[in-house]
Amino acid sequence: xxxxxxMYSLRDINIVPKIITNIESRSKCNPFVTNIEGTKxxxxxxxxxxxxxVLSDLNYKEYQDQGISTxxxxxxxxxxxxxxxxxVFCAFSMSEAKDILNFPIPENNESYYxxxxxxxxxxxxxxxxxxxxxxxxxEKIKLMGGNIANPETxxxxxxxxFDYLRIGIGGGNSCLSSTQTGIHYGMASLISDTCDxxxxxxxxxxxxxGGIGGFSDVIKCLALGADYVMCGRIFTKAAKxxxxxxxxxxxxxxxxxxxxxxxxxxxxxxxxxxxxxxxxEYTLPGWxxxxxxxxxxTMSYCDSIDLREFKEKAECRLVSQSTSSMVNxx
Numbered sequence: 001x002x003x004x005x006x007m008y009s010l011r012d013i014n015i016v017p018k019i020i021t022n023i024e025s026r027s028k029c030n031p032f033v034t035n036i037e038g039t040k041x042x043x044x045x046x047x048x049x050x051x052x053x054v055l056s057d058l059n060y061k062e063y064q065d066q067g068i069s070t071x072x073x074x075x076x077x078x079x080x081x082x083x084x085x086x087x088v089f090c091a092f093s094m095s096e097a098k099d100i101l102n103f104p105i106p107e108n109n110e111s112y113y114x115x116x117x118x119x120x121x122x123x124x125x126x127x128x129x130x131x132x133x134x135x136x137x138x139e140k141i142k143l144m145g146g147n148i149a150n151p152e153t154x155x156x157x158x159x160x161x162f163d164y165l166r167i168g169i170g171g172g173n174s175c176l177s178s179t180q181t182g183i184h185y186g187m188a189s190l191i192s193d194t195c196d197x198x199x200x201x202x203x204x205x206x207x208x209x210g211g212i213g214g215f216s217d218v219i220k221c222l223a224l225g226a227d228y229v230m231c232g233r234i235f236t237k238a239a240k241x242x243x244x245x246x247x248x249x250x251x252x253x254x255x256x257x258x259x260x261x262x263x264x265x266x267x268x269x270x271x272x273x274x275x276x277x278x279x280x281e282y283t284l285p286g287w288x289x290x291x292x293x294x295x296x297x298t299m300s301y302c303d304s305i306d307l308r309e310f311k312e313k314a315e316c317r318l319v320s321q322s323t324s325s326m327v328n329x330x
Contacts (some may be wrong), residue, residue: 006189031044045222208224213234
């Protein structure tokens with residue numbers, strides 16, 4: 001069967017400015033949200049991918065100090081993640097998350113911040129486990145699931161009580177899932193189609209995840225309705241404390257055999273990821289400053305004071321291949 005509805009990537013769209021804007025300066029625009037734990041304001045709507053080449057338990061606060069939400073990857077020792085999961089989102093496998101069902105309900109102001117980290121978020125097992133976790137811990141757990149590549153699946157995560165859902169399969173720069181399996185849904189269409197299914201009072205927030213190439217990709221995801229955008233390669237290329245611009249770094253997906261070994265697996269599975277060598281091109285504070293200013297600039301073009309208004313007012317239009325190349329291939 002062939003569904004003849006065309007799917008589009010982020011390269012296939014641009015944002016059209018409003019006819020006129022009442023905003024006198026981009027500095028008047030507020031591009032900030034609360035972090036994904038819901039504990040601090042002043043964060044950009046951006047999250048680090050839970051990849052060991054991006055983040056560790058030693059540098060995650062450096063990202064947070066720059067207003068970027070973080071998720072501790074599964075390559076970090078499980079006991080360390082359990083210690084951290086009351087203060088920062090941590091990724092867990094399905095078997096690890098099942099053990100959390102036996103944990104006590106957090107006391108006082110603490111909560112558990114859990115990502116069920118699976119490549120295939122369409123598995124019923126993940127949704128069922130999420131229901132169990134939510135039934136036991138209620139508001140004492142913030143739960144993230146995914147990844148999915150079918151908009152209709154969002155409804156199941158919303159009904160199960162998930163707080164966040166990662167959407168996007170195979171688009172990541174180190175991911176070969178779509179290349180090898182044929183499973184894919186263009187990111188622009190996936191965000192738009194998923195957002196179209198949300199009710200007015202939705203609770204499960206959408207995280208666009210995979211293949212985010214630069215500032216405009218982040219902004220397009222938000223214009224289409226995503227609540228947050230997850231980035232991996234972008235942050236791998238950012239020099240942090242102790243690193244210099246020009247340093248070489250290994251960038252690899254979490255399904256690669258390298259990552260499997262880091263997670264302590266002895267029986268290695270066929271990889272749907274790859275390893276590449278990247279160069280540090282900019283500093284983390286420099287990238288964050290540019291991201292903030294470019295987002296504010298786009299919001300001013302769209303006559304939007306805050307992100308809620310931006311998502312309501314932003315108009316995305318399909319573009320020709322030649323127009324896309326002119327804009328994206330510089």
